[in-house]
Amino acid sequence: MLISDLPVLQVVIPLAAAPVCLLLRNPRHAWACALIASWLVLAIALMLVQRVHAVGTLSYAIGAWVAPWGIEYRIDMAGALMVLVVAIIGALVMPFARRSIEHEILEKCTGLFYTCYLLCLCGLLGMVVTGDAFNLFVFLEISSLSSYVLISLGSRRRALTAAYQYLIMGTIGATFILIGVGLLYMMTGTLNMVDLSQRLPEVANTRTIMAAFAFVTVGVSIKLALFPLHQWLPNAYTDAPSVVSAFIAATATKVGVYVLLRFFFTVFGMQFSFDAMHVGEILMLLAVAGILIASLVAVFQDNVKRMLAYSSVAQIGYIILGISMASAAGVSAGMIHLFNHAMIKGALFLAIGCIFLRLGSAELRDMHGLARHMPWTMAAFVAGGLSLIGIPLTSGFISKWYLASAALSGGYWPLVVLILASSLIGLIYMWRVVEVAYFHVPGTMMHKVREAPAVMLIPTWLLIGINLYVGMDASLITDITRQGAEILIGEALQ
Amino acid sequence: MEILIDTILLVLLMITGFSIVRMRSLLAATMLTSIYSLLSASLFVVLDAVDVALTEAAIGAGISTILLLATIALTTDREKPPQRTPMLPLIVVIITGMALIYGTLDMPHFGNPQAPVHLHVAPAYLHDTPGEIGIPNVVTSVLASYRGYDTLGELAVIFTAGAGVLTLLGYRTRGGNSMDPGIRKLLILRVIGKLFFPLILLFALYVQFHGDYGPGGGFQAGVIFATGFILYALAFGLGNAQRLIPHQLLRIMVAFGMLLYIGVGIESMLLGGKFLEYNVLADDPVSGQHLGIILIELGVGITVASVMLMIYYVFRSRQPEGDL
Amino acid sequence: METVIYILSWIFLLGGAIFLLVGAIGILRFPDFYTRLHAVSVCDTMGAGLVLAGLMLQGGFSLVTVKLLLIFYFMIFTGPTAVHALAQAALQGKLKPVVDEHEQQ
Amino acid sequence: MFIAISAVILVAIAIGLLRAFLGPTLYDRVLAANMSGTLTVLMVAVLGFMTGRPEFLDIALVYVLISFVSTIAVLRVCGTGCGASRDPEADSGEG
Known part of the structure; x- marks a missing residue:
């Protein structure tokens, strides 16, 4: 049962753990159940990466019905990397969650919180590993619905509004994706992605397929918060419980990017997406605008979570920038940044979670002199911040380096200037936090503040550790992303 | 025409x-x-x-x-x-x-037999269903077997919705008034309710188990079940309906339906097949398919019915006055 | 015999259709809610009954006829109950019937 | 012939819809919805005969049961409580 069934177990374990969590009356038990499930998921993800590395793309026919008649799970190197990202964040967030959730959420909701968390995890993993366009939509729905609930559990009432906003935008996005998939089915008679890619070229010139492409692109772009469609993101990240901010910021948008990659390269093919539909130019324009504008907006935020949220919009811009170059180097750079940014943002939001536990606020004005009372947390925050800016020896530097070199080799030298400039802006907004926390005199309320508990610091530092490790030895991750990008582009060239 | x-x-x-x-x-x-x-x-x-x-x-x-x-x-x-x-x-x-x-x-034009939809996957479903699945309703065979995993996903969506409503609104237990005065007046409604309540449940069972042959299946049956109990709640008051099906029981059933579905998948893996490969559930593939489809449809029916009823309970239990 | 049943079924169906139409016109033209209730009753009883009876004759002795009978059976219970509950709710909700001015005096 | 019957039923549904749009009170709309439900049941039954697929009658059966419950639900959940006794003009919908 074991080795060959890994792809499906990956998704089924959290899916099965969710109803079990619902049955457990004691919140501690529910937490334990979620913890075990997410660690199992991480173990499976590691095995999957190893297996994909060894034998190449894995395919799993669910119900033993061969694709395109049945649903296929398909994991190549890019998919394995995404699974790893989601699994790492999921596994590290859970030990962190118990204290943080006890602090931020009503006790009667705690058990249900873990149910929704597991469903969200399951949905995100399902979106990554599936090789079927409609199945992707189904898991998108699971992950979206559960993330609306997770966000709305934030301690302030505003969380409800934020979740509602996200719900409206997310539903529009999901509907667009569904319409797109429906149109694709209409013209090809199949839902399997590989099968679609083989049957699409025949009908690629029809207006129906163009409409389908537009719907899918816009729908996924809402999900991944591409620049003008990002309005839901800042509120959602700010008002959600800390754990949820960390989990969703690090995974949901990244999975969105991955889905976009899948559609552009695997389903529609590079030729159609970039040459016929000129999506590369549009994406590049939006990415540049997003990087600049969102970074600038981030500078003026007084709530650290909101600041990080705007920075996320900018960072998504970087990832999209890499993809929009439509070259192996560009896509690979985009994926490196995807991995790195997931780790960085996860770490930063977890650090903010520690601060929120002790301060009950994420406002800049409450953080005066915080570094003296929470040295480890602030150190983690600074390390994450340095990585976000892209200082050498951090993972952020690696991704910007690859991005810049991809831009240079593609002949887009102004983009290099843009990357440098926006890094400087990043420095400004990170510095605002550092200044307040390290160089300001602590307020009177500060005396009571203690360092965050070890269960919360260790996951944070583990993520920081991954960042620093990648910063020093990036060969593993660049290896994986290069393979992933080559498979994507290779599939597109066929 | x-x-x-x-x-x-x-x-x-x-x-x-x-x-x-x-x-x-x-x-x-x-x-x-x-x-x-x-x-x-x-x-x-x-x-x-x-x-x-x-x-x-x-x-x-x-x-x-x-x-x-x-x-x-x-x-x-x-x-x-x-x-x-x-x-x-x-x-x-x-x-x-x-x-x-x-x-x-x-x-392609409406009803065009040459449309791609009619040429690729669908004919295979139509052609293979009698031999591979052995049930007359092809829709059910696609939903429950060929693309059974999507159905599991949809069930998970409904489960998520139920869990979400429960998380957001919470369930309030109400004081033990058996029947509010508003209901006492509706004698006719109560008589008809009593008459129809079992009929609706019976019909739901028919839809549940007839899904292999005609239109129907777990989703529809689940909803009809829930509607039946809602009629009961409307005619006899929420308190009495909750005495019939307590909230706790619903919570267990919501989880049970999901676990039943996943359990069928796991079981087929344990028996050496793939996830949700019903063929291995019995000695010969076709009866294995039959067994698998009946079990997962049951899981779907249970979860859908209890999620719907749970959502109704949660909404109505927040109603301020006694008029339920 | 077959022809008789056939013709009879069409008479029923046409009759039902006429009653449905009459009921529909009634719900549009009658002056207030309480009078419109009557129009709906025409649809629910005679209209539906005749159409279903016509279909039953078409179906002959089969499961189809049983189902049609079931539908008819449900309808004659649900229709009046719903309308009754509706009227009662309207009365409780203080909806005044439109009354002729002569009677008001 | 079935066509003629279903055409008549369609016309009746259209008239019912008109009443549902016009209101003026909630009860009128519920009444119209209820009547449309009945008519749809008949329509489905007739269509089943027209296309020679009598298993359509299952759907008609579901309709009868379900639309009854939802009519009752309107009256029990919202009937006397919210907005039912409102001024006809205010409820006309064309706001």
Whole structure:
């Protein structure tokens, strides 16, 4: 049962753990159940990466019905990397969650919180590993619905509004994706992605397929918060419980990017997406605008979570920038940044979670002199911040380096200037936090503040550790992303 | 001639849609939504999509109307007039509509047998179902077996919705008033309710287990089950309905249905097959398929029914007065 | 015999259709809610009954006829109950019937 | 012939819809919805005969049961409580 069934177990374990969590009356038990499930998921993800590395793309026919008649799970190197990202964040967030959730959420909701968390995890993993366009939509729905609930559990009432906003935008996005998939089915008679890619070229010139492409692109772009469609993101990240901010910021948008990659390269093919539909130019324009504008907006935020949220919009811009170059180097750079940014943002939001536990606020004005009372947390925050800016020896530097070199080799030298400039802006907004926390005199309320508990610091530092490790030895991750990008582009060239 | 009926129905649908948008009274809009689903269900009937029509009838006209009403009862039935003219949404809607129309321009004509949909996967389903699955209703064989994993996903969506509503609204236990005075007056309703309650449940069982042969299956049956219990709650009061099916039991059943479905998948893996490969469940593949489909449909039915009823309980338990 | 049944079924169906139409016109033209209730009753009883009876004759002795009978059976219970509950709710909701002015005096 | 019957039913549904749009009270709309439900049941039954697929009657059966429950739900959930006794003009919907 074991080795060959890994792809499906990956998704089924959290899916099965969710109803079990619902049955457990004691919140501690529910937490334990979620913890075990997410660690199992991480173990499976590691095995999957190893297996994909060894034998190449894995395919799993669910119900033993061969694709395109049945649903296929398909994991190549890019998919394995995404699974790893989601699994790492999921596994590290859970030990962190118990204290943080006890602090931020009503006790009667705690058990249900873990149910929704597991469903969200399951949905995100399902979106990554599936090789079927409609199945992707189904898991998108699971992950979206559960993330609306997770966000709305934030301690302030505003969380409800934020979740509602996200719900409206997310539903529009999901509907667009569904319409797109429906149109694709209409013209090809199949839902399997590989099968679609083989049957699409025949009908690629029809207006129906163009409409389908537009719907899918816009729908996924809402999900991944591409620049003008990002309005839901800042509120959602700010008002959600800390754990949820960390989990969703690090995974949901990244999975969105991955889905976009899948559609552009695997389903529609590079030729159609970039040459016929000129999506590369549009994406590049939006990415540049997003990087600049969102970074600038981030500078003026007084709530650290909101600041990080705007920075996320900018960072998504970087990832999209890499993809929009439509070259192996560009896509690979985009994926490196995807991995790195997931780790960085996860770490930063977890650090903010520690601060929120002790301060009950994420406002800049409450953080005066915080570094003296929470040295480890602030150190983690600074390390994450340095990585976000892209200082050498951090993972952020690696991704910007690859991005810049991809831009240079593609002949887009102004983009290099843009990357440098926006890094400087990043420095400004990170510095605002550092200044307040390290160089300001602590307020009177500060005396009571203690360092965050070890269960919360260790996951944070583990993520920081991954960042620093990648910063020093990036060969593993660049290896994986290069393979992933080559498979994507290779599939597109066929 | 069927084209004519299609067209008339579509026009009626469009008019209904527009007037729903125009309505300021949310109750009136809800009534029109119910009519809208009735019309679209008739359209599905004309188009020969019987399973879809049954689902639309059970869900659109039944449970979603009831849940909308329960929401209105908790909030308000007047839509607030918008502060400013909603230009941006209007533009988005217009662009979307234009894109949709643009997309239809190159579509194969309605009913064209050469359309790609009819040439690739679908013929194989039609051809292989008798031999591989052995049930007459191909829709069920696709939903429950060929693409059974999607159905599991959809069930998980419903499960998520239930868990979400429970998380957000929470369940309030009510004082033990057996029957409020409002109900005592409705003698006729109670008599009819008593008469119909078992009939609806019986019919739900029929839909549940007849899904292999005709339109129906777990989703529709689950919704009809829930509707039956809601009728009971309407006629005899929420307190009595909760005595019949306590909230705790519902919670267990919600989880049980999901676990049953996943369990069938795991079991087939343990027996050496793939996830949800029903062939290995019995000695010969076809009866294995039969067994698998019946079990997973049961799981679907249980979870859907209990999620719907749970959502209804949660909504109604927040009602301030005793008038339930 | 077959022809008789056939013709009879069409008479029923047509009769039902006429009653449905009459009921529909009634719900549009009658002046207030309470009078419109009557129009709906025409649809629910005679209209539906005749159409279903016509269909039953078409179906002959089969499961179809049983189902039609079931539908008819449900309708004659649900229709009046719904209308009754509606009327009662309207009365409780203080909806005044439109009354002729002569009688008011 | 079935066509003629279903055409008549469609016309009746259209008239019912008109009443549902016009209101003026909630009860009128519920009444119209209820009547449309009945008519749809008949329509589905007739269509089943027209296309020679009598299993359509299952759907008609679902309709009868479901639309009854939802009519009752309107009256029990919202009937006397919210907005029912409102001024006819205010409830006309064309706001």
